[in-house]
Amino acid sequence: MTETVIQVENLSKLYRLGAIGTGYFLQDIQRWWTTNIRKKHDPFFGIDANNPTSSRNGLWALHDVSFEVKRGEVLGIVGRNGAGKSTLLKIISRIIRPTQGVIRGKGRVSSLLEVGTGFNLELTGRENIFLSGYILGMTKAEIRSKFDEIVAFANLEQFLDTPVKRYSSGMYVRLAFAVAAHLEPDILILDEVLAVGDAEFQKKCLGKMNEVSRNEGRTILFVSHNLQAILNICDTGLWLEKGKVKQLGAISQVANSYLTDAQQFKFSQQWQTPNEGPGNELIRFKKVELVPQLPHPDAPLDIRTPLTVKFQFWNLSGEAHLSTNLVLFSYGGECIFDLASPNVLCQEGVVEGECTIPGNFLNDGSYFISLYVVKDTATPLYTYEECLSFDLEDYRGDIRWYGKWWGAVRPIFPFRLAQAEPVLY
Known part of the structure; x- marks a missing residue:
């Protein structure tokens, strides 16, 4: 058994909102006596030691979080900004105390939570390596x-004797x-600090994480917005x-549920009468709909998903x-394509x-569609902007490249690669 x-x-972790303290020394002493010695309700901040869910002037960054991590396991923590991910890691790293x-x-435990923590900025890179080892x-x-292995991995040989305060964030x-x-x-x-590095270094880091967890039995807690990684x-x-655990389980199930919940869609609009629909005296829209062809209802919308536009x-x-012209734009305003329908005689x-x-046509990213109705x-x-x-999420399969994939499209074309002539010794 692992x-x-x-x-x-x-x-649970509670952060008080607003100013620290009551503003008066005597009241601060009274509050300390009431909450720490008598273990009573906080008279100034509405925090009850016996009922931590009650708070008038506090924010529960974490509340009633429970889980276990086995030796050699890699736990990925996902959630929106402000969900409590960094707070959880800081508590586990013993940087802050839980409520x-x-x-x-x-x-x-070794932690890398944000750029600028863990090293003494006045010491050189060489000195900080030894300092970190002593701390461990x-x-x-x-x-x-x-x-030597550390220096080679970081590729900073010429800067080893330079104070780290002169280093760039990367x-x-x-x-x-x-x-x-x-x-x-x-x-x-x-934490998310690996996003500061370039794509090549991110790839090295993720490969090293795989190595130390699979081969050396290390346990890793990893927070990232790069869901593919x-x-x-x-x-x-x-x-x-x-601040609460919404789901805990196999990473594929958790990631799919998170993506499905996080994606914000404008998938369908419908109007009952011409007076209600957008348009003018010549054209009025009755319905526009985007139908993703998902393998199952809980599957995320990613680059593999065919999308049917109906109107x-x-x-x-x-x-x-x-x-009708269907024009697809990225949210940066770039036109991806302009596709015209056949010209049809309509009554x-x-x-x-x-x-x-x-x-397997579009790259990951956010998109919107505009429809242009044209005569002759x-x-x-009429143009319905x-x-x-x-949103389309990324999918890499077995590809171990984690940087941003170039281009507006990412098609899969027939692509042949084979050994033409083996070397004979």
Whole structure:
């Protein structure tokens, strides 16, 4: 049975909003006596020691969080900004104290939580490597045995004897991660700081995390908004929502649930009468709809998903040759494509159209669709701007490249690669 190295039970953390203290020394003393000695209700901030959920002037960054992490397990923590992810890591790293709850851990903990923490800025890179090792309880001989490996990984040989206060944020993170990963901690805790590094260094870091967890049995807690990296590295997922555990389980299930919940869609709009629909005296829209062709209802909307656009409009202009242009834009304003329908003779009444954007065509990102109704392929009748919008999440499969994929599109074309002629010795 795998050993539990981190056990969190009913963990809560309260932050008081507004000024620190009551503003009066006598009242601060009274408050301390009431809450710490008598264990009574806080008379000034509305915090009851026996009922921690009651607070008038506080924010519960974490509330009643419980989970376990086994030895060698990689736990990915996801959630929106302000969900309590960084607070949880700081408590486990013993940087801040919890308001309530218990944490039990076994082994040495090394944390990389934000740029600028963990090193003495006045010391050189060389001195900080030794200082970090001493803090972790290593001997000078043990640190020296890892020293060359750390320097090679960080690729900062020429800056080793420079005070780290003169390092760029990327250089700082490279050295900090190299130290954290190579000085053999039992538990490695990483926040979003890896996003500061370039794509090549991110790839090295994620590869090293895989190595130390799979081959060396280290336990890793990893917070990142790069869900593709979390899916490829982590075994288990923890989804925090407003300081509470919303889901804990296999990383694929947690990530899919989080993506489905986080995506904000403008998928369908419908109007009952021409007077209600957007348009003018010639064209009025009746319905616009985006239908993702998902393998199952809980699947996330990612770059593999085919998207069907359906629309209906009232033709109020009488008999006319009409066509519709479907124009897709990125949220940066870039036009991805402008696709025209056939030019069709339409009578007065409802006209409908449908178009499918295939999967494995668009890159990940946020998009919106505009529809242009045109007469005789030349005369615009009405433009319905931003009638539909959607987000596409990334998907890499077995690809271990975690940087941003270039380009507006990401098609899958036939691509052949084979050994043409083996080398003969």
